[in-house]
Amino acid sequence: MRDQNRTPFFDAVQSYIAKNRAGLHMPGHMAGQGVHKRLKEFWGENVFLSDLTEVEGLDYLHRPIGVVKEAQELAAEAYGARDSFFLVNGSTVGNQAMILSTCAPNDRVIVQRNSHRSMYGALILNELRPIYLEAEEDRLLQFQTFPSKKTFARILRDHPEAKTVFLTNPNYFGISADIAYYVEKAHSAGRRILVDEAHGSHFHFHPDLPTSAVDAGADMVVQSTHKTLAGLTQTSMLHLGSRRVDRELVRTTLTMLESSSPSYLLITALDVARMQMAVNGRDLLQRAIDLAEDARHRINTIEGLFAPGRERSRSDAVYDVDLTKLTVHVSRIGLTGFQVEEILNEDYNVEIELSDLENILAFVTIGTRKEAVDAFIEALEDIARKRRGKSSSLTSPPPIPGIPEMVLFPFEAYYAKKERVRMEDSVGRIVAELVTPYPPGIPITVPGEMMTKESVEYMVYMRDHGADLQGIQDKTAHYVQVVKER
Ligand SMILES: Cc1ncc(COP(=O)(O)O)c(C=O)c1O
Structure with missing residues (x-):
């Protein structure tokens, strides 16, 4: 077991800066010397000093042999993976790399239909022939979650030619499937299983969060470190969980898809985000869970609003719930989620993650301030109070359409x-x-x-x-x- 307090990449960046070398290389801003002073004053000098490229001692993301390798190995150990790759183009590139490194052109591949568009990008890039897994609908909140176990078993049985399965879990709202079951079923049917866990980079570090696909033994798992942990935007990780995947092919695929000048700011952020979680993740996440649970409780005392929690788990469309995601069902106050989001923005200076027809979604992470949660709840109280006694013009939305016939790939x-x-x-x-x-x-x-x-x-x-x-x-x-x- 390595010392997870270590941050080899961040340390190497700091040592390099301390050398104060005469620099004649990219990036062209030359450690910030060429940057306009307005930006430099606003961002601070260290951002530019740290914006390095593959200089002496700082290794290279696409062929790591030094501090990047070490930082990735620490990440693999922290997550319990065989190997981990740092990604500088989000889970978008992770999803594409998973599919492109496991499926050859024209292969049949089983994919969850309600997946992110990056998965569809990979289907097009590699000219693949998809077989869709239709997801169940959470009828209360009116969104799709994950395919039923019955659907999964049927598709596996009917399509022995498809050697790879791609799932998306959890969904945006933190609703999670019994991922261990799907991994086990796929493996016992002789298939590889890839999981887009963009919204679950924190799962592994707290026992009250849903099971991570890495812990469930999935072959490959992608996580957005920037979504639910403290990575900078565009930071993600791709974890390998088994020997069913060709590690070298994954590496060369990433080399094809990602920039040949990866941002060292992003790699540093990944190194430190891993350390933070490995060393202190449980306590940090406990605070986030407590904050979200308390908020849920307070929101549920507001007439007309409903913030569902773990009580809904183990039903057909909801197996487990990420307690840090704060979903509020708003349609009973006669407004759509879109309208509530707009009111929060314009009248209360509150910015949430997203809204849909019936719900709004707020993220509570290790960085969320209690004052922000209080401002959110006070705004909701006010909005709900003002709506009392008013009639609703909301109509029921048409049902989410089923999967149409595929005429062409x-x-x-x-x-x-x-x-x-x-x-x-x-x-x-x-x-x-x-x-x-x-x-x-x-x-x-x-x-x-x-x-x-x-x-x-x-x-x-x-x-x-x-x-x-x-x-x-x-x-x-x-x-x-x-x-x-x-
Ligand atoms: C389920 C899912 N997968 C993948 C992505 C893409 O992630 P990224 O923004 O890290 O590229 C998203 C983005 O919202 C997502 O929701």
């Missing part, structure tokens, strides 16, 4: 000739865009699928109620790209 539709049609006229046409109402970020149409009436109704409803239809070229979201008919 995503890469075929992506490269096909396209034309633009009005959303309402697209029914029966083959869609050429990945349309993802954000939040919650679940794709409604994937390139190659037949557009259905249900999908159009859902997208129009979401658009008209304030969701951003991501992936659609038309800025007004009234037109959609479809495959041109011959």
Whole structure:
């Protein structure tokens, strides 16, 4: 067991700066000398001094043999992984690297349908032929969570040709599946299992949080250190859990996908975030859990609002709950989540993580200030009080559409000739865009699928109620790209 207090990369950066070398190399700002003073004054000198590249003694992310290697080994040990890779382009690149290093072009691959768009990017980049796992719907909160065990077993049984399975767990709201079960089932059926755990980089460090896919023995797991821990934006990790994955292929795949000039600020942040968690993670997370639990309790005393907690676990669509995610169901006060988020922004100076039709979501992390939570709750009390006695104009949203028929594989539709049609006229046409109402970020149409009436109704409803239809070229979201008919 190594000393997890160590921060080899951060230490090496500090030692390098202390040498005060005559620098004649990238980055062009030359340790901040070339930076405009307004930015330098605002950011502080150390940011620029630390913005190094592969100089003497600082190793190289894509071929680590020194302090980067050591920092990654410490991370692997802290997380209980066989190997860990630091990522400087978020879990986006992690998802792509997992898929591109395990599936060859034209392979069939089993993927959870409500996955992040980076997974779809990998399907297109590697010309893969997906088989979808449909997720269950949490009917109370109106979002999708994870595929049922029955669906999982059926897809594995029906598709022995697909050697790789990709799951996304937990969902954005921290709702988690019985991940150990899925890993065990996939392995006993002779499949590799890759998990997008972008929202679970903290799970391993506290026993009251859902099980991490790394601990469950998944073959590869991606986590966004910047989402739920103290990494800088774009920092993530990719952990390998088994020998079913070719470590060298993963490394060379990352070399193809990531910048050849990785930011050493990001690598330093990863080194220190790992140390912080390994040394003090449990206490830091306990504080975050206590803060969120207390907030939930207080929100549940506000008439019209409901903040669900762990009491909902072990149901069909909710196996476990990340207690640090603070979801508030708001539709009973007659406003959409989108409207509440806007009011919080404009009238109360409170910025939350996201909203959807029925809910708002606040993140409570190891860095959350109690005053911020208090401001959030006081604002909610005020908003709910002002709504009392007012009528609601909310209509019920159409159901989340089922998975449409796949006429072409995503890469075929992506490269096909396209034309633009009005959303309402697209029914029966083959869609050429990945349309993802954000939040919650679940794709409604994937390139190659037949557009259905249900999908159009859902997208129009979401658009008209304030969701951003991501992936659609038309800025007004009234037109959609479809495959041109011959
Ligand atoms: C489930 C999931 N996977 C992957 C990503 C991409 O992560 P990153 O922002 O670290 O690239 C996100 C981003 O929101 C996500 O929610």
